[in-house]
Amino acid sequence: MADHLLIKGGRVVDPSSKTDQVLDVLITNGKIARLAQSIEAENGTTEVLDATGKIVMPGFIDMHVHLREPGFEYKEDIGTGTRAAAMGGFTAVACMPNTQPACDTDTVVGRILERAKQTACVRVYPIGAVTKGRAGKELAEMGEMRAAGAVAFSDDGSPVTSAEVLRCALEYLKSFDAVLIDHPEDLSLSAGGQINYGLISTVTGLRGIPNESEEVAVARDLLIAKLTGGRLHLAHVSTKGSVELIRQAKAKGIRVTCEVTPHHLILTDETVLESGYDTNTKVNPPLRTQEDVAALRQALADGTIDAIATDHAPHHFDEKWVEFDYAEFGISGLETAVSLIIDRLVLPGIIDWMKMAELMSLNPARILGVPGGTLEVGAPGDITIIDPELEYSILPHNFESKGKNTPFVGWRVTGAPYGTIVGGKVVMYDRRLAV
Amino acid sequence: MSLRGKDLLSLREMSQEDMELVLSTARSLKEILSRPIKKVPTLRGKVVCNLFYEPSTRTKMSFELAARYMSADPVSFAKETSAMKKGETLADTARNLEAMGVDLVVMRHNVSGSCHFLAKVLDIPVVNAGDGMNEHPTQALLDIFTILDYKSRIRGLKVAIIGDVLHSRVARSNIFGLTKMGAEISVAGPSTLLPPEIEKLGVKAYTRPEEAIEGADVVYVLRLQLERQSKSLFPSQREYSNFFGINRHKLSYAKEDAIVMHPGPMNRGVEITTDIADSPRSVILDQVTSGVAVRMAILYHILGGRD
Numbered sequence: 001m002a003d004h005l006l007i008k009g010g011r012v013v014d015p016s017s018k019t020d021q022v023l024d025v026l027i028t029n030g031k032i033a034r035l036a037q038s039i040e041a042e043n044g045t046t047e048v049l050d051a052t053g054k055i056v057m058p059g060f061i062d063m064h065v066h067l068r069e070p071g072f073e074y075k076e077d078i079g080t081g082t083r084a085a086a087m088g089g090f091t092a093v094a095c096m097p098n099t100q101p102a103c104d105t106d107t108v109v110g111r112i113l114e115r116a117k118q119t120a121c122v123r124v125y126p127i128g129a130v131t132k133g134r135a136g137k138e139l140a141e142m143g144e145m146r147a148a149g150a151v152a153f154s155d156d157g158s159p160v161t162s163a164e165v166l167r168c169a170l171e172y173l174k175s176f177d178a179v180l181i182d183h184p185e186d187l188s189l190s191a192g193g194q195i196n197y198g199l200i201s202t203v204t205g206l207r208g209i210p211n212e213s214e215e216v217a218v219a220r221d222l223l224i225a226k227l228t229g230g231r232l233h234l235a236h237v238s239t240k241g242s243v244e245l246i247r248q249a250k251a252k253g254i255r256v257t258c259e260v261t262p263h264h265l266i267l268t269d270e271t272v273l274e275s276g277y278d279t280n281t282k283v284n285p286p287l288r289t290q291e292d293v294a295a296l297r298q299a300l301a302d303g304t305i306d307a308i309a310t311d312h313a314p315h316h317f318d319e320k321w322v323e324f325d326y327a328e329f330g331i332s333g334l335e336t337a338v339s340l341i342i343d344r345l346v347l348p349g350i351i352d353w354m355k356m357a358e359l360m361s362l363n364p365a366r367i368l369g370v371p372g373g374t375l376e377v378g379a380p381g382d383i384t385i386i387d388p389e390l391e392y393s394i395l396p397h398n399f400e401s402k403g404k405n406t407p408f409v410g411w412r413v414t415g416a417p418y419g420t421i422v423g424g425k426v427v428m429y430d431r432r433l434a435v
Numbered sequence: 436m437s438l439r440g441k442d443l444l445s446l447r448e449m450s451q452e453d454m455e456l457v458l459s460t461a462r463s464l465k466e467i468l469s470r471p472i473k474k475v476p477t478l479r480g481k482v483v484c485n486l487f488y489e490p491s492t493r494t495k496m497s498f499e500l501a502a503r504y505m506s507a508d509p510v511s512f513a514k515e516t517s518a519m520k521k522g523e524t525l526a527d528t529a530r531n532l533e534a535m536g537v538d539l540v541v542m543r544h545n546v547s548g549s550c551h552f553l554a555k556v557l558d559i560p561v562v563n564a565g566d567g568m569n570e571h572p573t574q575a576l577l578d579i580f581t582i583l584d585y586k587s588r589i590r591g592l593k594v595a596i597i598g599d600v601l602h603s604r605v606a607r608s609n610i611f612g613l614t615k616m617g618a619e620i621s622v623a624g625p626s627t628l629l630p631p632e633i634e635k636l637g638v639k640a641y642t643r644p645e646e647a648i649e650g651a652d653v654v655y656v657l658r659l660q661l662e663r664q665s666k667s668l669f670p671s672q673r674e675y676s677n678f679f680g681i682n683r684h685k686l687s688y689a690k691e692d693a694i695v696m697h698p699g700p701m702n703r704g705v706e707i708t709t710d711i712a713d714s715p716r717s718v719i720l721d722q723v724t725s726g727v728a729v730r731m732a733i734l735y736h737i738l739g740g741r742d
Contacts (some may be wrong), residue, residue, distance in 0.1 A: 041695070197631055198631050199631065199635050201630070201631065202630035202635075202636070203447065203550070203607075203633055204547055204548060205545075205547035205566070205568035205569030205570065205607060206547045206548065206567075206568075206569075207568075210632065250553060276548075276551045276554075277547075277548030277551045279552075281535045309571065321526055321546065322524060322526070322552075323546040323548070324547060324548040324552070325547070325567075349563055
């Protein structure tokens with residue numbers, strides 16, 4: 001007896017086929033089986049979800065999260081992090097290797113996948129470290145990690161500081177068809193910095209991180225990508241200059257992709273001042289200026305930016321309830337991203353639903369080379385259902401994530417993840433976890 | 436209009452009205468300092484805690500004496516001998532002090548924004564005695580008080596602030612306070628020690644002190660904050676002194692009756708030469724006296740005098 005899930009009456013938006021119409025979607029044995037205007041449920045064997053008035057998209061993939069396990073389970077673990085992902089409308093997450101120990105061997109990759117099997121409710125794709133201990137010196141065993149299930153490689157949290165190490169890594173990864181995700185930052189320019197360098201750092205007396213600390217690294221990375229022909233992805237770009245450099249590089253045919261976070265698309269450094277030095281506004285790269293936000297939004301629309309990723313960085317309350325300089329960098333983003341993107345970018349008409357699905361599902365799947373990102377027949381039955389009309393307030397104490405650190409507390413938003421389906425299994429529906 | 440029970444965190448956020456209230460009260464309270472018995476009973480029974488995470492001579496003593504002259508009881512916290520050495524957080528430390536019945540906390544801290552944080556932690560009022568590179572509002576109020584002593588007005592005065600503006604909370608508070616009261620401010624220092632977009636705060640910025648000092652009524656010399664110089668911002672103190680230190684020659688660009696100010700402690704021979712620091716044009720010790728009166732006024736208004 002086949003296992004069927006039928007999603008009826010939703011507006012299906014699938015960028016892989018440029019579909020945008022009201023359709024029923026049938027998932028059978030965990031895979032997309034059929035899309036049609038009217039599909040009848042088979043008696044007794046079909047679970048039916050009513051998606052009337054909702055938007056049905058290929059499952060969202062957050063290609064940049066910190067699940068903190070192993071080592072920092074007091075901040076987050078794979079169970080809580082993936083429940084947060086499910087609540088946030090993500091059917092898969094790719095987790096960064098800055099754990100303790102770092103995810104720099106096939107053993108740790110295997111351990112993460114094993115824990116995911118036991119505790120995760122969405123798909124977990126480990127990202128392995130580029131260098132041993134993320135120390136930037138010697139290449140980690142990326143081939144072994146790839147074989148064990150790592151989907152990409154990054155020293156995120158830190159840049160690959162040495163241009164020569166980056167060069168070798170990009171060359172070496174060609175044998176394993178995996179993307180290298182760099183965190184672009186010139187540490188000598190950002191040293192000691194707390195927020196964006198500019199008027200607000202002057203007014204607050206907080207040390208500034210100039211845009212150029214990112215752009216110098218982006219420029220270098222692009223040159224090394226050109227030299228090697230390797231596959232480079234730039235994490236959390238935040239400045240006007242960065243997207244200009246990437247736009248030029250893409251025009252020249254350099255193989256590069258990049259992502260942006262919701263907070264860099266929405267907030268500016270003025271939030272630091274307006275919030276009275278709220279440490280939940282402290283994030284790396286820092287919140288930039290209106291000019292940067294406008295340039296990032298433009299780059300989303302024109303295709304320079306390929307993906308939206310949260311850089312979900314949960315921290316313990318105690319790590320943020322301290323003086324600004326002593327607080328950790330990072331924002332807990334999994335449970336706010338979809339609503340913020342709808343409320344601030346889709347509903348105001350900056351991007352459309354199709355573009356949103358491309359940025360949050362199709363492109364992340366293609367960049368990482370993982371299944372999903374599409375509703376074509378035979379694809380995994382991973383689906384995100386959006387309620388475009390639900391209005392609510394962001395209240396971090398309701399987060400599934402252990403990290404309540406968000407600068408969006410109390411924000412009134414319209415639009416929300418309504419359902420999360422992973423391999424035909426409903427893990428979140430009607431804003432409640434089903435697992 | 437009342438400051439009762441409120442925090443005093445920054446001059447950026449303080450209204451001109453409130454600043455003038457403090458200044459006029461300080462004017463009348465200053466007389467107490469020259470009485471044979473320097474004590475009024477106004478704040479009897481109130482406890483003021485000095486919570487200093489950074490070294491201080493003037494500010495700490497000044498707040499302590501201000502409290503005593505008003506009959507409040509000052510208590511002090513010193514970082515070196517406190518449980519902070521055992522890892523206690525600022526929030527825990529401060530809430531413990533509050534639990535002991537302290538009425539007001541005066542805090543000095545090396546991290547910008549710490550007083551704003553403390554104000555979120557505590558119900559009792561917080562007075563900023565200098566937070567990192569952000570603000571030192573009571574210093575700027577006493578500076579404005581001192582300028583008024585000599586110039587009788589602020590509006591239209593030309594004030595040159597010279598030196599390490601980047602690291603200076605004194606500069607920021609003076610810029611916010613003096614511009615609100617109508618002064619024209621020029622700042623100057625090596626470009627590495629000028630913060631970005633400083634002119635958006637309504638000041639003119641120069642990289643040569645002579646240009647900022649030209650025609651000034653007040654020359655405000657900032658301390659070179661040697662403890663905050665993390666990078667190679669200038670080659671040597673000797674070179675700094677030659678090009679940016681205030682000496683007789685550079686001062687000659689100011690008006691003849693210009694006064695010279697400095698928040699202390701001075702690096703003599705670096706940002707200011709001894710002959711200028713000790714000259715009749717220097718009002719540096721008047722600033723210190725004004726400081727006690729201004730802090731008496733601040734304690735008076737925030738603690739509300741009597742219940």
